[in-house]
Amino acid sequence: MSKGKLAKFADMETYENVFQYPYSVVSDVPFAMRGHWREQYFKNNNPIVLELGCGKGEYTVGLAKRYPQINFIGVDIKGARMWTGATQATQEGLKNVAFLRTNIEIIDRFFAPDEVQEIWLTFSDPQMKNPRKRLSSTYFLERYRRFLTDNGIIHLKTDSNFLATYTNYMVDHNHLPVDLRTDDLYKQENQAFAEAASIQTYYESMWLARGLNIKYLKFHLPHEGALEEPNVEIELDDYRSYHRSKRSSLETAK
Numbered sequence: 001m002s003k004g005k006l007a008k009f010a011d012m013e014t015y016e017n018v019f020q021y022p023y024s025v026v027s028d029v030p031f032a033m034r035g036h037w038r039e040q041y042f043k044n045n046n047p048i049v050l051e052l053g054c055g056k057g058e059y060t061v062g063l064a065k066r067y068p069q070i071n072f073i074g075v076d077i078k079g080a081r082m083w084t085g086a087t088q089a090t091q092e093g094l095k096n097v098a099f100l101r102t103n104i105e106i107i108d109r110f111f112a113p114d115e116v117q118e119i120w121l122t123f124s125d126p127q128m129k130n131p132r133k134r135l136s137s138t139y140f141l142e143r144y145r146r147f148l149t150d151n152g153i154i155h156l157k158t159d160s161n162f163l164a165t166y167t168n169y170m171v172d173h174n175h176l177p178v179d180l181r182t183d184d185l186y187k188q189e190n191q192a193f194a195e196a197a198s199i200q201t202y203y204e205s206m207w208l209a210r211g212l213n214i215k216y217l218k219f220h221l222p223h224e225g226a227l228e229e230p231n232v233e234i235e236l237d238d239y240r241s242y243h244r245s246k247r248s249s250l251e252t253a254k
């Protein structure tokens, strides 16, 4: 039988791999491990990769198992979802995994300059009505720059044509270097896409079951250069606004 939310929250309080600092808690308190994740938590000098909006943390745990020489941190505000990844990492004794429960709006309070090498954005909410809330907006890219190494890597994996188009415009408008991009990840035969195709998240499997293409973009974020929002009209994803019943079944899947 699956656990209820309260039991999951109680577990999370006991997990050594979980750090819970939602906005209300951390607003006036400096985060002591900022700049010290490697020596104080991971006890190594390996690179750090974040999964932002990690939900159940499939990338965080999946990549951590594949790459023991890299440290992975899943970030999300929803504790009951994060519990799945945190529990798996605890049970499997994965020492290169942590989870941070917080609002991504304040992500730069937790990491010092150059502390992180890569970011994965996995099936982020497209936020079609609110550009500032998109995890690939200039608002967030400016924050990522504060702790990502120069030319650090950002991966975007999404079902949303809207978010993929917006992010492609963002990258092109600001001349951000692109390593890989595709509108249909699972039709790619090039081995360079294999890592992105190798792990399917909870939301991804639901969108795939509905026959949607998965889009993937891998680009670099230099420290220098002003970032501007692309001034473009993008067609909305109709399946998100017109099929309320389908959407609500996603929304209740905490």
Ligand SMILES: C[S@@+](CC[C@H](N)C(=O)[O-])C[C@H]1O[C@@H](n2cnc3c(N)ncnc32)[C@H](O)[C@@H]1O
Pocket (backbone or CB within 6 Å): 052, 053, 054, 055, 056, 057, 075, 076, 077, 078, 081, 102, 103, 104, 105, 122, 123, 124, 125, 201, 202, 203, 204
């Ligand atoms: C559509 S779900 C995708 C979850 C997971 N990556 C997957 O593919 O199954 C988006 C996740 O991002 C989280 N999220 C969105 N905006 C956030 C924010 N500003 N701060 C923290 N978490 C956020 C939500 O709580 C949710 O778990």
